[in-house]
Amino acid sequence: MGKASRDKRDIYYRKAKEEGWRARSAFKLLQIDEEFNIFDGVKRVVDLCAAPGSWSQVLSRKLYLPAKRSSDSKDGDVPLIVAIDLQPMAPIEGVIQVQGDITNARTAEVVIRHFDGCKADLVVCDGAPDVTGLHDMDEFVQSQLILAGLTIVTHVLKEGGKFIAKIFRGKDTSLLYCQLKLFFPIVTFAKPKSSRNSSIDCSSGWLEGPNKVYIPFLACGDLNGYDSDRSYPLPKDAQGSYRSLDPVQPPIAPPYKRALEMKKASSQGITELEKLSLES
Template sequence: MGKTSKDKRDIYYRKAKEEGWRARSAFKLLQIDTECHIFDGVSKAVDLCAAPGSWSQVLARKLNENYKKALEKGDASPPKIVAVDLQAMAPLEGVIQLQGDITNTNTAQQIIAHFDNTQADLVVCDGAPDVTGLHDMDIFIQSQLLLAALNITTHILRPGGTFVAKIFRAKDVSFLYAQLRIFFPYVYCTKPSSSRNSSIEAFVVCKDYSPPKGYKPHMLNPLLTHEPCNFEELTGVNRIIVPFVVCGDLSQPDSDMCYPLNYRGKEYKYHEPVQTPIAPPYAEALSLLENRRAGSSAFVFDHDTDFNEADISRAIENKSATWTASVKEYAFISAVETDSETNTIVKTAQDENKEEETAIDALQNLYISKEAGNIDNTK
């Protein structure tokens, strides 16, 4: 597969690299803002589950634009952005990074401390679980992640602030909407054009944070109980239907389609990813592969790795047991011919095998002779 295969398949992935975004998800937040104006009047923002940092990039750009406009009208305070994630994230200019757990009270306290003991104007969360393919489980885990983000938001968001988070539209999504409506009088479900139509992914935009009277934020118990809910018994705010808003217009690309590389008359130029993972879990595997390739010219016979990469490829292509055996024999002979030390080891092993076979043959002959004598005695 060539480098451009994903560029052909996903136009937003391609555009993200061209425009300097760390991930295609940056367009989702930009399109949400175009429709819902979530950055108006925002100078302090928090990005939960931030890695790899594309939403933090958008926050930094938009809040700096707000700051410049505010300076033209009068005095304004510089924007502050805090990005939180369990994983390490490459640095971003103008973004304070916290490596922490959003279900921990200490994380909320650290965020408030970075805002000089004030609260944020906007909290966004693009977090999602590593999907398993078991849809019910994935949807449940995502709902729990959303509620965890909402829970910490009640600690760090000022009254009247805005909350934006990823949500999976599934069978019981109305229950989540009802939970959000307890804290926000305005709740919208948005679907940016850059979000694939084939995905159940959407985003909730919750405005005008207004916690219930007497509510005290805490991390002791989740908002979502594990008991079955009878929707017929829900009344009041729980019966509210959340509007569904599609962000973007028909002139924007369709995220499910494949587009030519030379799109709309613009000559295609390949771009490397803006920010590659700094500590990927597959780094060790890549290192082992590079070492294997580097050592393939001086192949050494080993019981665990007795083929090099080219040998295996040829064996698979021919799908022949005979060919596989001949390849193995060829690899062994090549190793013997190219390594004098290996020759000595192999020769010694062969001599030892011959001595062992001679001893076994002698024992077998002695045993046969004895058995023959016993038989003669019985006669």
Template sequence: MGKTSKDKRDIYYRKAKEEGWRARSAFKLLQIDTECHIFDGVSKAVDLCAAPGSWSQVLARKLNENYKKALETGNASPPKIVAVDLQAMAPLEGVIQLQGDITNTNTAQQIIAHFDNTQADLVVCDGAPDVTGLHDMDIFIQSQLLLAALNITTHILRPGGTFVAKIFRAKDVSFLYAQLRIFFPYVYCTKPSSSRNSSIEAFVVCKDYSPPEGYKPHMLNPLLTHEPCNFEELTGVNRIIVPFVVCGDLNQPDSDMCYPLNLDGKKYKYHEPVQTPIAPPYAEALSLLENRRAGSSFTFDHETEFNETDINIAIENGASSMAEFKKNALITATENNSEDSDAIAKTESIKDENKEEEATIAALQNLYVSEEAGNIDNILI
């Protein structure tokens, strides 16, 4: 393939190189801002999962434009941008880089320290897993990455701030929306035109960060920190326990015990099931049994014939399929006919011995006849 093959195929890839963006994803953030105005009034921003840095480039350009406009109307503080990623990233002018884990509390503390112990106005995250091709797995990992980004956002975003992150639109995406709505009253799902239609990716724009009253940000989720969660440290709205209710009193029967049939002085009486099986696995055996009673042939493979007693015993032993029924019936027939088999074997051996004796007698008689004939010939000579 030639060097220009990808440029022909992807217009945004070509435009990104022409305009100096590190990746085509820069256009996604620009188009989101055109529709949702996420950069209005923003001077401090955080880019999570920033590598290779295209969104950090957009942040630097847009926040510098805001700074210049603010200087025209009065005093303004220079913008601050912090980019976080596990991978190393080439330096960007005006962007502070942190090589760290977004699921670690220390990373959140370092971000706050760069903002002089204040919180960010905007948090963006374009992170996505290395897709495996197993869609359910990829969607699950992406949802966990989104929740990890939301978790650290609760540490570093000021009330009223904005959160933008990548999301995979899948079957259970409404569950993620519900979790985001806990912290943001305004949640939008956007699909920039630079995002391919064949991709299930989209972006959630969450505005006006409003955590529940009394909520305390934490990193106690074992899925994120791989550390045990001490629920005793949580109080108020942070400690929501779903009640577990046991129904029924201790005087009622225990489902894990075995009880005699005659219980509490009452004589046991068998009752038929309220609804018998519609297509039981032993239906074929019952059908064959009825045919046997009606006088029709009742044989299986290899011309093995079973009588009515064999069938009844096999059914009583709980045959769950025709194959098991045949197996049980064969075992039963073998056990019932073992004595007859021994007798038949003895009879056959006796017949074989009689045949050998008859053959011996016949041979002796033939020899006697031949000797008599030889003597007569000698006399005639």
């Protein structure tokens, strides 16, 4: 799919580039905040699986930058934001980057050190596995990722703190709901307006039989705003032509980088064995 085709199909993809967001997922966190006011009173926040950094950007713009620009703020009043990912990402103002494994207790210790021994008011996680297209498999792996994220959440989140995470909907969503209820007194599933209906992000479910339970489910975001499942006319300049925008921040060390290098070498008639011999 070309850039223009995607821009026309996905208005949030275009808006993200226009507003300087690294990914369209920034709008999901913004719309969740509109509904639940998740940033109120937050001074310490952790972004799990942060790369490429769109949710960290939201945290910086909503928490760090307003406090930094306030003439009345002191150093202790400026929120602390720690972003964690196995992959490196380009810097974001006010965000401390930790390259580490979210399932490792040592990573939690690093975060708490950055907070001077205190714990976080809010933990967010927009992480997801590389989807296979097999929904049952993808849903299972995603739920395991969330439960793995709880390894660090239980170490770094204060009692009464908030945890926001992406889920994939499916027949076992209610099982994940019940697992999360063991840790949090209130668990709500929400679908941001910027998440497409065709996406497997965010939904509700229930257990059957005597364990049947209904899951609180809310839609968030302006329902009169842009529809992520619609196509919109492409914006044109004064000359009547359309200009596609480049990504705000391409990944600096994507896991597929090696594959692209091998593909390029192959297209140039250089085998991997020949490349290794040249390098040596």
